Amino acid sequence: xxxxxxxxxxxxxxxxxxxxxxxxxxxxxxxxxxxxxxxxxxxxxxxxxxxxxxxxxxxxxxxxxxxxxxxxxxxxxxxxxxxxxxxxxxxxxxxxxxxxxxxxxxxxxxxxxxxxxxxxxxxxxxxxxxxxxxxxxxxxxxxxxxxxxxxxxxxxxxxxxxxxxxxxxxxxxxxxxxxxxxxxxxxxxxxxxxxxxxxxxxxxxxxxxxxxxxxxxxxxxxxxxxxxxxxxxxxxxxxxxxxxxxxxxxxxxxxxxxxxxxxxxxxxxxxxxxxxxxxxxxxxxxxxxxxxxxxxxxxxxxxxxxxxxxxxxxxxxxxxxxxxxxxxxxxxxxxxxxxxxxxxxxxxxxxxxxxxxxxxxxxxxxxxxxxxxxxxxxxxxxxxxxxxxxxxxxxxxxxxxxxxxxxxxxxxxxxxxxxxxxxxxxxxxxxxxxxxxxxxxxxxxxxxxxxxxxxxxxxxxxxxxxxxxxxxxxxx
Numbered sequence: 001x002x003x004x005x006x007x008x009x010x011x012x013x014x015x016x017x018x019x020x021x022x023x024x025x026x027x028x029x030x031x032x033x034x035x036x037x038x039x040x041x042x043x044x045x046x047x048x049x050x051x052x053x054x055x056x057x058x059x060x061x062x063x064x065x066x067x068x069x070x071x072x073x074x075x076x077x078x079x080x081x082x083x084x085x086x087x088x089x090x091x092x093x094x095x096x097x098x099x100x101x102x103x104x105x106x107x108x109x110x111x112x113x114x115x116x117x118x119x120x121x122x123x124x125x126x127x128x129x130x131x132x133x134x135x136x137x138x139x140x141x142x143x144x145x146x147x148x149x150x151x152x153x154x155x156x157x158x159x160x161x162x163x164x165x166x167x168x169x170x171x172x173x174x175x176x177x178x179x180x181x182x183x184x185x186x187x188x189x190x191x192x193x194x195x196x197x198x199x200x201x202x203x204x205x206x207x208x209x210x211x212x213x214x215x216x217x218x219x220x221x222x223x224x225x226x227x228x229x230x231x232x233x234x235x236x237x238x239x240x241x242x243x244x245x246x247x248x249x250x251x252x253x254x255x256x257x258x259x260x261x262x263x264x265x266x267x268x269x270x271x272x273x274x275x276x277x278x279x280x281x282x283x284x285x286x287x288x289x290x291x292x293x294x295x296x297x298x299x300x301x302x303x304x305x306x307x308x309x310x311x312x313x314x315x316x317x318x319x320x321x322x323x324x325x326x327x328x329x330x331x332x333x334x335x336x337x338x339x340x341x342x343x344x345x346x347x348x349x350x351x352x353x354x355x356x357x358x359x360x361x362x363x364x365x366x367x368x369x370x371x372x373x374x375x376x377x378x379x380x381x382x383x384x385x386x387x388x389x390x391x392x393x394x395x396x397x398x399x400x401x402x403x404x405x406x407x408x409x410x411x412x413x414x415x416x417x418x419x420x421x422x423x424x425x426x427x428x429x430x431x432x433x434x435x436x437x438x439x440x441x442x443x444x445x446x447x448x449x450x451x452x453x454x455x456x457x458x459x460x461x462x463x464x465x466x467x468x469x470x471x472x473x474x475x476x
Contacts, residue, residue: 014040017382019142020077023068032074035060040383041465043458044361047376052473064372071378075147078382082143083106086289089195091137093342094145095349096184099356101127101363101377111339113152113369127373128152130180131381133349140396141348141389145191146184147381150177172294173210181206182214199223202345207325209286212301217325221368223339225346226305226323234285237298245282246323249307251280256333258308258340262320263347273320275308279336286323304330308340316356351454356384359458390434391454398431398473405430413441437461 014037038060042050047060063069086092100115103126128150134142142403144476173179181202188198200220204227215222231241232248234257254276262273286298303325310349311322324343330336356362360380368372393405402411410434415423418436428436438452439445445452 004094013386017078017081017386018074020080021068021073022076023073028063028066028068031059031063032069035063036379036383039379040130040386042175042462043380043383043387044359044462046361046366056067058228061367064367064370069375071147071149071374074375074378075144075382078143078385079145082145083191083193085142086134086145086196086198087192089136089142089144089162089196091199092142092193093135093137093195093199093201093345094184094188095132095133095135095346095354096181096200096206097127097133097206097346097349098130098150099353101129101357103127103156103363105412106368109368109370109373113150113370115152115154117155123155126331128376131349131353132184133352134383137343138396139345139348140387140392143385144381146187148180148183150180151179168419173208178210180275181208181211185211185214185218185220197221199342203344203346209284209290209301210295210304210328210405212325213286215432216301216303221327223324223326223328223343225343226325230284230287232282232284232305234300235403236282237285237290237300237379238287239285245305246307248282249280249305249323250309252280253307256337258337260341260344261349271314271317273310274312275310275320275340277333277336277340278307278309279330281330282307287308291429297456303327306330306336306339317366317445320433325456352384352388354380354459355388355454357371359387359454360384364393387458388454390461391457394430394434395451400430400431402428402433406433410468413471417464417467437464440464 015033018032018036021029021032024031038050048057051057051060062392073392078323102115102124103112104107104124106112110471113128115124116130118124130148130150131144132146134141134145150220171180185200188200190249198221200215200222202222202224204225206224207227211224212222226245229244230244231243231244233243235243257275258277259274261270263270281304284301284303286295286300290298292298304327306324306326308320308322313319322340322343324339326339328335328339330339362377362380365373365376367376390405397404406414408427412419412423414433414436415428418439434457435443435445435452438456438462439460440463441456441458443452443456443460462464
C-alpha cells in the first residue's frame with residue numbers, strides 16, 4: 001500500500017500537484033497556484049463564486065483564456081506526482097473510462113463537440129473526456145495517469161439511420177476514436193513505473209481485437225470485460241467458427257464460488273453477490289473482416305477467460321454475469337477469483353466521474369470557448385481526485401494523525417465546531433476527523449448507519465473550507 005506524502009494531504013497539496021507545470025512564463029506559473037487553491041477551497045462553485053473580488057475573478061478568466069495554458073501543461077505536474085505514487089506500490093490498476101459533459105444549454109459556447117445523436121437525428125453538444133485513473137491494490141486513488149479530450153466535430157452519416165449503416169470495420173483502428181484505449185497501453189509501456197506491476201482494467205467498450213493485440217505485444221497486463229460473443233479457438237482466421245465465447249463458457253460446469261460486494265444505487269449502496277466461477281484458456285483469432293494490408297499482423301492471441309455468473313440474485317435485482325478476458329494464466333480457482341475481485345475495482349472510475357460532475361459541478365461553468373472549458377475541467381479533475389482520495393483514506397489509514405489530511409488550523413476549527421471547546425494538544429485520528437467532516441455535510445452517524453459516503457464528505461469539506469476562509473477574513 002502506498003503512502004502519500006504529507007504535502008499531498010494537507011493544504012499544501014495544491015502546490016505539490018501543480019508546481020511543476022511549466023507554461024514558459026514564470027508569472028503565469030505562479031498565478032496557477034493561487035487560482036487552483038481558490039477553486040479547490042470552493043470546489044463546487046463556478047469561477048465567479050469561488051473568488052471574493054473582481055480582480056481575482058478577472059485573473060481566473062484570463063488564465064483559462066491564455067493561449068499558453070493547455071490541459072497537457074496543467075496536468076503534467078499531477079501526472080509526475082501520480083507516477084511517483086505508483087512507483088511506491090507493488091501492483092497498480094489503470095482504470096480507463098470515457099465520460100461526457102453536457103453543455104447543450106450553452107448555445108454561445110464555441111468549439112463544442114457532438115456527444116451523441118438521437119434516433120430522431122437530434123445532436124447533443126458538449127465535451128468528451130477519456131480518463132485513466134491509477135488505483136492501488138487496496139483501492140486507494142493515486143491520481144490521473146492520463147487525460148485526453150476527444151475531438152468529435154461531426155458524425156459520419158447525415159442522420160441516425162445512415163450512421164448505423166456505416167461499416168466502421170473498414171477503417172484502420174488509428175483512424176477511429178477507439179485508438180484512445182490503445183494509446184494508454186502505449187503510454188504505460190513507455191512510462192517508468194519502477195518495479196510496480198501495472199494491470200489495465202476496462203469495461204466492455206475496450207473489448208476489441210486490436211487492444212488485446214497491442215497489450216500482449218507490449219506485455220501489458222489486462223483484465224477486460226467482454227462484450228461480444230465472438231468466435232474462439234479457431235486454428236486459422238478463415239476457418240468457420242465452431243465455438244463462441246459466451247456459449248463455450250456457459251457450457252462448462254462451475255469450478256467454484258465466491259462472494260463480492262457489488263455497488264448498487266439503492267439505500268444500502270452495496271449488496272453481496274454470490275458468483276459461480278468458470279475459467280478456461282482460449283485463443284482469440286482476428287476477426288474475419290481484418291486484413292494484413294490494412295490492419296497489420298493478425299496473430300491468434302492466447303489468453304484466459306473467466307465467467308462470473310450470479311445464479312440466485314435478490315428479488316428485483318438483475319443477475320450479474322461478467323465474462324472477463326485476461327493475459328494472466330488462470331491455473332486455479334484462486335487465480336480466477338482474484339481477477340474477478342480486481343475487476344470490481346473498475347467501478348472506482350465511475351465514482352471519480354461522479355465527484356467531478358456532481359461534486360465539482362463542472363457542467364455549471366460559464367466559460368464561452370471549448371478550450372477554456374477544457375482547461376477548467378482539467379484543474380477540476382485534479383481537485384476531484386483529491387476529494388475522492390479523501391473519501392478513501394479514512395478507511396485505509398483510520399488510526400493515522402488527521403494532520404495527514406488537514407492543516408493544524410483546519411483541524412482546530414473542525415474540532416471547535418464539532419465539540420464546542422478548545423482542541424487537545426494531541427490531534428485526532430483521520431477516521432475521527434472524516435466522520436466529523438461528514439457530519440458537517442449531513443451525515444448522522446448512528447451506530448447502525450453505514451460509513452459516510454462521498455456526498456456527505458464533500459459537502460462537509462466545503463463547509464469546513466468556508467469556515468476557515470471566514471475566520472481568516474474576520475480575524476486576519
